[in-house]
Amino acid sequence: KDIEGYINSDLLWKIDPSFAGKVKDLFKNKKILVIYINSPEDVILQRLQKRNLPEEEIESRMADDEAFFQEFREKYDYVIENEPGNLREAVDKIINIIENHSF
Helix, strand or coil: CCCCCCCCCCCCCCCCHHHHHHHHHHCCCCCCCCEEEECCHHHHHHHHHHCCCCHHHHHHHHHHHHHHHHHHHHHCCEEEECCCCCHHHHHHHHHHHHHHCCC
């Protein structure tokens, strides 16, 4: 319901990846582009370790993230890897996708 008023205009919306498929299913006749931005596994692991989480929780989160990605990957139009130190490259890829994607 949050986006219904905006669906006929350009909108950039950061949402939980699981909702991307739901949005595409809900608005099947609308032009919706889903870009999943991913970080390398080692970067995610380092971020979780910096939070001083128990090892079991880190392992569980890593496994859940991978399972989640595999479950919803067909709902994403593009997957962009956000490599450390290459933010500009990831942003440029996203801009290129948005500018050149045809519906």
